[in-house]
Amino acid sequence: MVFTNAMRAIALKELSDKLKSKWVLVIASGFAAFTIVIAYFGGATSGVAGFRSMDATIASLTSLVTYFIPILALTLGGGIIADERDKGTLEIFLSSPISISEFIMGKFFGLAIALAISTLVGLGISGAILLIQLGFSAVGSYVIFMLNSVILGLIFLSVSFLVSILFNERARVIAFTVFLWLFFAVLYDLGLVGLLIVTKGAVGSDIFSTLLTLNPVDIYRVLNFLSIGELKVFLGLASVELPEYMRTSVLWGVSLLWVALPLIVSYHLFKKRYLA
Amino acid sequence: MLELKEISKNFGDVKAIDSISLKINEGEILGLVGPNGSGKSTLLKIMLGITRPSAGKLSFNGKELTPKDWKEIRKKMGYMPERVNFYDNLTGKETLELFTKVKGGDLGGVPVILKKVGLDNASHRRVGGYSKGMRQRLNLAQALCNDPDFLVLDEPTSGLDPVGTKEFYNILSNVRARKKLTVILSSHILAEIEDKINRVAVLKAGALKAVGSFEELYSDLNLPLKISVALKGKDEALERILKEAGASDIGYEEGCLTASLQKEEKLRVLSAVMGRNGNVVDISIREPNLEEVFFGIH
Numbered sequence: 001m002v003f004t005n006a007m008r009a010i011a012l013k014e015l016s017d018k019l020k021s022k023w024v025l026v027i028a029s030g031f032a033a034f035t036i037v038i039a040y041f042g043g044a045t046s047g048v049a050g051f052r053s054m055d056a057t058i059a060s061l062t063s064l065v066t067y068f069i070p071i072l073a074l075t076l077g078g079g080i081i082a083d084e085r086d087k088g089t090l091e092i093f094l095s096s097p098i099s100i101s102e103f104i105m106g107k108f109f110g111l112a113i114a115l116a117i118s119t120l121v122g123l124g125i126s127g128a129i130l131l132i133q134l135g136f137s138a139v140g141s142y143v144i145f146m147l148n149s150v151i152l153g154l155i156f157l158s159v160s161f162l163v164s165i166l167f168n169e170r171a172r173v174i175a176f177t178v179f180l181w182l183f184f185a186v187l188y189d190l191g192l193v194g195l196l197i198v199t200k201g202a203v204g205s206d207i208f209s210t211l212l213t214l215n216p217v218d219i220y221r222v223l224n225f226l227s228i229g230e231l232k233v234f235l236g237l238a239s240v241e242l243p244e245y246m247r248t249s250v251l252w253g254v255s256l257l258w259v260a261l262p263l264i265v266s267y268h269l270f271k272k273r274y275l276a
Numbered sequence: 277m278l279e280l281k282e283i284s285k286n287f288g289d290v291k292a293i294d295s296i297s298l299k300i301n302e303g304e305i306l307g308l309v310g311p312n313g314s315g316k317s318t319l320l321k322i323m324l325g326i327t328r329p330s331a332g333k334l335s336f337n338g339k340e341l342t343p344k345d346w347k348e349i350r351k352k353m354g355y356m357p358e359r360v361n362f363y364d365n366l367t368g369k370e371t372l373e374l375f376t377k378v379k380g381g382d383l384g385g386v387p388v389i390l391k392k393v394g395l396d397n398a399s400h401r402r403v404g405g406y407s408k409g410m411r412q413r414l415n416l417a418q419a420l421c422n423d424p425d426f427l428v429l430d431e432p433t434s435g436l437d438p439v440g441t442k443e444f445y446n447i448l449s450n451v452r453a454r455k456k457l458t459v460i461l462s463s464h465i466l467a468e469i470e471d472k473i474n475r476v477a478v479l480k481a482g483a484l485k486a487v488g489s490f491e492e493l494y495s496d497l498n499l500p501l502k503i504s505v506a507l508k509g510k511d512e513a514l515e516r517i518l519k520e521a522g523a524s525d526i527g528y529e530e531g532c533l534t535a536s537l538q539k540e541e542k543l544r545v546l547s548a549v550m551g552r553n554g555n556v557v558d559i560s561i562r563e564p565n566l567e568e569v570f571f572g573i574h
Contacts, residue, residue: 009377013366020365088360092418095324095355095428096379097347275326 014110031122054138077160364404
């Protein structure tokens with residue numbers, strides 16, 4: 001895809017909005033503060049406070065990020081079309097000499113950059129503090145954790161575009177956003193655990209792996225635990241062996257599909273809804 | 277320039293546009309009038325390529341349009357939607373720069389357009405603080421930012437006070453004085469656009485009921501003239517003369533004898549009235565306005 005001047009203008013407008021409104025600053029500060037607190041008090045349940053190993057810290061931060069980033073990304077993009085329609089500017093864009101893909105991708109890139117900056121700066125600040133405290137040997141794992149977190153954000157941002165086009169009313173967008181967040185961050189895993197209990201662990205690893213890739217939050221968890229080499233312990237599903245092909249590169253590929261597919265569906269749905 | 281051939285649009289079972297054929301000539305201002313739900317907005321969106329027709333063809337400068345052509349055609353088009361609030365956090369200049377970039381216009385022309393629409397002094401103010409009139413002028417500015425040949429204005433003065441409305445049409449007139457833009461002007465305020473359009477297209481229930489210059493439609497409909505004679509006192513003899521001359525709707529309004537009469541009776545009635553000059557204070561004869569033509573068609 002060619003990055004056209006129109007796309008750049010739309011992307012810069014979205015990014016500039018988020019920078020001017022201090023959204024990026026607030027989110028980055030929030031990330032930094034939360035991650036430092038979690039890293040310091042992550043072991044408090046076992047009666048220990050203070051920075052632990054980087055692997056244990058990444059495991060704790062993964063739990064935080066799986067709740068924080070999806071809702072953030074979903075709310076960031078959820079109103080993107082409704083806002084333009086309510087302002088009346090959507091018709092101006094539709095009557096302009098730009099394609100629908102330029103419009104959607106311009107919006108996506110602008111918000112994606114804002115989300116990525118917030119995530120990288122927030123996690124980067126806490127990461128720098130952690131690395132100073134714990135040593136630089138785990139810098140690779142932490143960088144991969146930050147990268148995975150950005151990808152998780154992009155996936156839910158992409159899903160939020162689909163939600164924005166699916167529903168016309170803001171109230172419905174919000175309701176569905178909350179439902180999606182609850183489903184992917186909480187309910188889906190409860191369902192998987194229930195499935196394992198009901199089938200007494202008889203679910204094959206291929207089926208289980210496929211089910212994991214259907215939830216981007218689970219892909220994110222597996223990616224992080226693969227990078228620190230303690231997948232079994234942290235999955236809490238010791239009876240399940242993941243197949244060989246569940247490698248980092250494959251999961252990154254699946255993650256990118258998760259980014260692309262909602263955008264492709266959004267494009268077609270937008271075309272059907274607004275250019276019919 | 278733009279030609280519609282037997283354009284229809286269905287939304288499910290509802291026929292929003294019913295086989296409309298219409299040619300928009302280069303450099304003209306075409307008024308598009310009709311009651312709410314008559315299909316004006318749908319027709320405008322079809323002309324802009326935002327809505328695809330269910331049947332029929334569109335051509336631009338003689339070339340039949342396919343969906344792929346719209347991106348190129350829109351480079352020559354400007355569209356001013358009825359209601360746009362823009363982005364409160366951007367200044368007028370930033371807003372216009374955004375749409376200029378999106379439409380591939382010349383950024384160097386932004387200050388010129390802002391001056392044209394009278395927003396040069398407010399260009400660094402946030403749009404959130406703009407009045408309704410200023411927003412409409414900014415709306416016109418964004419429609420002009422790609423230097424279009426073809427301008428579509430959807431209810432452009434909706435919500436403006438009389439001063440704002442006058443200002444808006446003055447700006448449009450100045451813009452057209454510099455470049456002979458082809459304009460489609462949709463409005464339900466018929467009296468307002470009457471003296472601004474070259475031709476009018478009247479829509480009803482998705483169908484094109486009439487199209488032509490105001491004079492052509494008036495002539496086709498053969499609508500009566502309105503005569504009003506200011507009198508010193510009631511004049512039954514004059515009433516009789518008017519009746520004999522074929523006038524109808526004879527009555528009194530605020531001391532004036534009023535009646536409707538056919539155009540060919542005008543001179544006969546005038547001379548009869550002049551003959552009663554002892555009682556006559558003033559006479560006025562008015563041709564039907566766009567509103568009467570509109571209701572005549574409907």
